Amino acid sequence: VILAQANLAEVARNHVHADSYLAMPVLRSMKWSLACVAALVADMSHVRPAFGQGVSCDSDDATSSCSTLPRDDIVKSSGMLQSYLTETAKVQDGLASGRSGGAAVATAGPQPTRSVLDTWRSTQCRDMFRGAIARDRMEQTTYVEEARVFMPSSESHRQAPAFPHKPASFQRLITSEDAFWPQGFGVAADTRHHSLSTANAFSHWCMPWFVRTPVRAMKAAFARCGGKEVMYIPIWKAASTSMERIMNQTDVCPTYYGFHEKNSPKTGKACPLGLGECWHDTTMMPDDQSQTFKFSFVREPWSRFMAGVHEHGLWSKNMSENMRDVDAMVKALHEKYPNKMYTRGYTGACEYATQSYLLSGTDAEGKPIDYDFLGRVENFSSNLGWLQQQLGGAKFASRERHENPSGDLTHQVSFEALKNPYNICVVCKTFLQDYVCLGYPLPETCCANQCKDVGITFQPSHLQAAGCS
Secondary structure, three states, X not given: OHHHHOOHHHHHHHOOOOHHHHHHHHHXXXXXXXHHHHHXXXXXXXXXXXXXXXXXXXXXXXXXXXXXXXXXXXXXXXXXXXXXXXOHHHHHHHHHOOOOOOOOOOOOOOOOOOOHHHHHOOHHHHOOOHHHOOOOOOEOEEEEOOOOEEEEHHHHOOOOOEOOOOOEXXXXXXXXXXXXXXXXXXXXXXXXXXXXXXXXXXXXXXXXXXXXXXXXXXXOEEEEEOOEEEEEOOOOOOOHHHHHHHHOOOOOOXXXXXXXXXXXXXXXXXXXXXXXXXXXXXXXXXXXXXXXXXXXXXXXXXXXXXXXXXXXXXXXXXXXXXHHHHHHHHHHHHHHOOOOOEEOOEEEOHHHOOHHHHXXXXXXXXXXXXOOEEEEHHHHHHHHHHHHHHOOOOOOHHHOOOOOOOOOOHHHHHHHHOOOHHHHHHHHHHOHHHHHHHOOOOOHHHHOOHHHHHOOOOOHHHHHHOOOO
16 A cells, blocks of 8 residues: 555654655556545555555555554644645656655655754754864864865874964864764875975865864855855755756856856955865855855755765666665765765765765855855755845746756655665764754654664764754
């Protein structure tokens, strides 16, 4: 049965929007009828409560019997399901086309209830890794050529090449990468490396890591939209390509300097001396941040992870092959993130740096970005409309288009991958700070600390920060 296959118990327990689950069978094949769903809404007894387990009933027979849940456990979902029945045309037209604006995917947890800016600025977010770095320590942001990573001068044992700021204390968010990257990892014992004065630090497509440094340069796009100066911070696999295509249109933003472009003096600030040609990044924003509208988009961590398994690619029709790819990436995250992940010759991977890391960029003096807006990919269409109002009528909403979709099989692949507790536990562990700082509820499997069964544990304080009781 459709709802049984989708584990309606999770819908009831966590108040997940039903379109996330209805999307899977609709996209897999359009053979399921509204009559089947309507019958289940009317009689909500045919439900199997076990999350992530197989379903014993015949999925082609709407009258099949499954294990049952008390009606009270799911009554809160029935009204929501009923309302979504009236939205079937939207599900078919919007989801099947892969539009990010209304695209519901198989996610691992319920929908957020707070704005991203609220949770990003919250004490729970700020305090997660507070003890990992002494904030009053005065440091330079130096480049370690042999490791292709920026480190504080006290760890790199050198003063150059470096960002040309005065020794600074720590102001930005401390992220999991700062906490988990081993002290001095990659720094050569051979002191000849310590005497270099120049380097080509930004030769690779992705930015090098900035670990425990006062300055953290993140790729950024600069534009003039609706008469306002704008800086957009891209989050990989969170509509970054779609946003670039939208902003790089003269009727939206007449002036646009993309985040995949090398720096031009037209952005106002040149590359730091001694570090080579650089990308457009956050250190190039004006000293007075209030003169620039700063924004980004974030995405539910599980669906972002799944989107990154096949970067710019489509899922195979062979589900076993897809699961092998998912399992391999999960294993790499668990065993190698962050300091041992290498992709195409550079350390780390654009698509798997945590969103908290990418959002924690600074200006050239180490001052954190004070965002004006953080939107959700799940609300892409409505958020574009809001941006359009804020930026003087720049035609964001009318130019919406989803780029780099992973294909119509995304929902089915995600659903299959969620059946393996190890997968969701590794994603929770790797991106736990994103769940806390971006306001996405942590999946119940992780919240209940059931990941111990697959060898993954969480600090009680972190689970509490994530809102787990």
